[in-house]
Amino acid sequence: MDIDLSDPLTRRMMALSGLLFVLFIAAWEWLPGLMKIPPFIIPPVSKVWSEFLRMMASEHLMYHTAITAMQVLVGFVLGMLLGMVVGFLLGMSPTAEFVLSPYILALQIAPKVAFAPLFVIWFGYTVYPKILVAILIVFFPVMVNVLGAVRSIDPDIVRLAKSFTANRFQIFRMIEFPASLGPLFAGLRIAATLAVIGVVVGELVGGNTGLGYLLTFGEGAGNTAMVFVSIIMLTIIGILLYGAIVIIENRVLHFMPARDRRGA
Amino acid sequence: MTKRRLEFRGVTKRFSSRKGDTVTAVTGLDFHIDDGEIVSIIGPSGCGKSTLLNMGSGLDPASEGEVFVDGELVTKPNAHVAFMLQKDLLLPWRTIRENVEFGLEVLHRAAPDRRKIALELLRKCRLSDFVDHYPHQLSGGMRQRAALARTLAVDPAVLLMDEPFSALDAQTKMVLQQDLGRTLAETGKTALFVTHDLVEAIALSHRVLVMSQRPGRIIREIVIDIPDMGNPMARRKHQKVGGYIAELMELLHIEEAVA
Numbered sequence: 001m002d003i004d005l006s007d008p009l010t011r012r013m014m015a016l017s018g019l020l021f022v023l024f025i026a027a028w029e030w031l032p033g034l035m036k037i038p039p040f041i042i043p044p045v046s047k048v049w050s051e052f053l054r055m056m057a058s059e060h061l062m063y064h065t066a067i068t069a070m071q072v073l074v075g076f077v078l079g080m081l082l083g084m085v086v087g088f089l090l091g092m093s094p095t096a097e098f099v100l101s102p103y104i105l106a107l108q109i110a111p112k113v114a115f116a117p118l119f120v121i122w123f124g125y126t127v128y129p130k131i132l133v134a135i136l137i138v139f140f141p142v143m144v145n146v147l148g149a150v151r152s153i154d155p156d157i158v159r160l161a162k163s164f165t166a167n168r169f170q171i172f173r174m175i176e177f178p179a180s181l182g183p184l185f186a187g188l189r190i191a192a193t194l195a196v197i198g199v200v201v202g203e204l205v206g207g208n209t210g211l212g213y214l215l216t217f218g219e220g221a222g223n224t225a226m227v228f229v230s231i232i233m234l235t236i237i238g239i240l241l242y243g244a245i246v247i248i249e250n251r252v253l254h255f256m257p258a259r260d261r262r263g264a
Numbered sequence: 265m266t267k268r269r270l271e272f273r274g275v276t277k278r279f280s281s282r283k284g285d286t287v288t289a290v291t292g293l294d295f296h297i298d299d300g301e302i303v304s305i306i307g308p309s310g311c312g313k314s315t316l317l318n319m320g321s322g323l324d325p326a327s328e329g330e331v332f333v334d335g336e337l338v339t340k341p342n343a344h345v346a347f348m349l350q351k352d353l354l355l356p357w358r359t360i361r362e363n364v365e366f367g368l369e370v371l372h373r374a375a376p377d378r379r380k381i382a383l384e385l386l387r388k389c390r391l392s393d394f395v396d397h398y399p400h401q402l403s404g405g406m407r408q409r410a411a412l413a414r415t416l417a418v419d420p421a422v423l424l425m426d427e428p429f430s431a432l433d434a435q436t437k438m439v440l441q442q443d444l445g446r447t448l449a450e451t452g453k454t455a456l457f458v459t460h461d462l463v464e465a466i467a468l469s470h471r472v473l474v475m476s477q478r479p480g481r482i483i484r485e486i487v488i489d490i491p492d493m494g495n496p497m498a499r500r501k502h503q504k505v506g507g508y509i510a511e512l513m514e515l516l517h518i519e520e521a522v523a
Contacts, residue, residue, distance in 0.1 A: 154351070154353065156349060156351060156353055157353050157355070159323055159347075160347060160349070160353050161366075161370065162323060162341050163321045163322070163323060163341045163345070163346065163347040164341070164343075164346070164366065164367040164370045164371075164418060165341050165342060165343055165370060165371070166370045170370055174355075174366070174369070174370070175355070178355070178357045179355075179357075181357070255356060255357045255358075255359075255398045256356070256357075256400075
C-alpha cells in the first residue's frame with residue numbers, strides 16, 4: 001500500500017483510475033436513458049444525488065448512517081478482541097484446540113447471518129442483534145489467523161527464549177503476540193468487510209434504525225434511488241474501516257518488507 | 265586449580281518413542297570444561313550432540329546423572345548458559361540492537377544498560393552500521409554475527425553452540441569462525457561447540473571430544489596442541505591440522521563409509 005507519487009508509472013496508473021471513474025459516472029448518468037432503462041430500475045446518478053440530499057434533509061440519513069457505523073465499529077472491535085483471546089488460548093493449548101475444534105468448525109461453517117433472526121427473537125429490535133452478528137462474523141477470520149500464527153512460530157525461538165529464562169508471560173509478550181500481528185491484520189482486513197455485512201443483515205431482519213432499515217424502506221416505497229444511496233453509504237462505511245486498518249497496519253508492521261505485507 | 269565451568273557426571277538421556285519403546289540418545293557422559301576453555305564435540309549424525317547441549321542449557325533434564333554449571337546443579341534454564349543454534353532465530357519485528365537486547369530484557373535489565381551492552385557487542389561483531397536495521401535487511405553471515413552478539417549479551421559463563429555456522433557458505437563461515445575465535449579469546453569465555461566440520465572443530469578448540477553412533481558416548485578426547493586461539497584462520501593452516509584430521513576420520517569411520 002505504499003504509493004510513491006514521484007514515480008511516473010504510478011501517476012499514470014492513478015490518472016487512468018481517475019479517468020475510469022469519470023467514465024463510469026458518465027455512463028451511469030446517460031446510458032440508462034439511451035438504452036431506455038426506466039429510472040425505477042437504474043436511476044441516473046443525478047437522481048441518486050438529489051435523493052441523497054433529500055434523505056439528508058428529511059430522512060435523518062446521517063443519523064441512520066451513524067447508527068450503522070457505530071454497530072459496525074463496536075461489533076468489529078468486540079469480535080476482534082474475542083477472536084484474539086480465543087486464538088491465543090487455543091494456540092497455546094493444543095489440548096483445548098483438539099477438544100474444541102469440531103465445535104468451532106461447525107460454528108464456522110454455519111452461515112453467521114442466519115443467526116440474525118434468532119438474535120432478533122432474543123434481543124428485540126435493538127442494536128444488540130446487529131452487533132452480535134457482527135461479532136460472530138468478525139470472530140472467525142481473526143481467531144483462525146491468530147491461532148495459525150501462534151502455531152507456526154518456530155519452536156526453536158521459544159526454546160531460545162526459555163534458555164534465556166523467559167517465563168510464560170514474557171514468551172507471550174515478546175514472541176507470540178508480535179509474531180501474530182501480520183496474520184492478525186490480514187484477518188482484520190477480511191473482517192472489516194464482513195462486519196458491514198453482518199450489521200446490514202441484522203438491520204434488514206428487524207428494527208427501524210440504520211442503513212439496512214432505509215434500504216428496506218426504500219424497497220417498500222419503490223424508491224430505487226433511496227436503495228442506491230443506502231448501498232453507497234454502506235460501502236463508504238466499509239471503505240473507511242478498511243482504510244483505517246490498512247493505515248494502522250502500515251504503522252504496526254513497518255518492520256516487514258513492503259511486498260510481504262501486501263501478500264499477507 | 266582452574267574453575268570448572270561445565271561438568272557432566274554420568275549423564276544418560278533416554279527418550280520414549282511414539283511406539284512406546286525407549287531410545288537411549290546418549291549414555292555415560294563424563295567430562296568437564298574448565299574456565300576459558302573451548303571444547304568441540306564431533307560425531308556422526310544422530311549421535312545425540314544436540315541432546316547433550318539441551319541438557320547443558322537446562323531445557324531437557326538428564327535421565328540419569330547430573331549436569332553442573334559453575335558448580336551448580338542444572339535443573340532448569342538459567343542465566344549462566346546461553347545458546348546459539350544453526351538458525352539465527354532473530355525476531356523479524358525487532359531491530360538488530362533490540363534483538364541483541366532480547367536476553368537482557370528477559371532479565372529485566374534497565375533500558376540504558378541494555379542499549380550500552382548491545383552497542384558495544386555489535387561494535388565487536390562489526391555490525392555498528394546496522395544497529396537499527398531489521399534482520400531481513402542483513403546477509404546470513406551478518407545475521408549469525410548478530411545472533412552471536414545476542415548470546416554474549418547476557419554475559420553467560422558458558423556458551424553452548426549447536427552447529428552455528430553450518431548454514432553459511434564456506435567463505436562466510438571462515439570469517440565468522442575468525443570472529444568467534446577472536447571474541448572468545450578476548451572475553452575469555454568458555455564454550456561447548458557442536459559441529460560436523462572437522463577443520464572447524466580443530467581450528468576453534470582446545471580439545472575435541474569424539475562421540476560414537478547412537479547411543480552416543482564419548483570415545484576419544486583429542487587435545488589440540490596448536491597455539492594462537494584468537495586466530496582460527498592461522499590455526500587452520502598449521503602443519504598439525506592434517507594429522508588431527510586423519511585421526512578424526514579414522515575414529516568416525518569416514519573412509520570405511522566410502523569403501
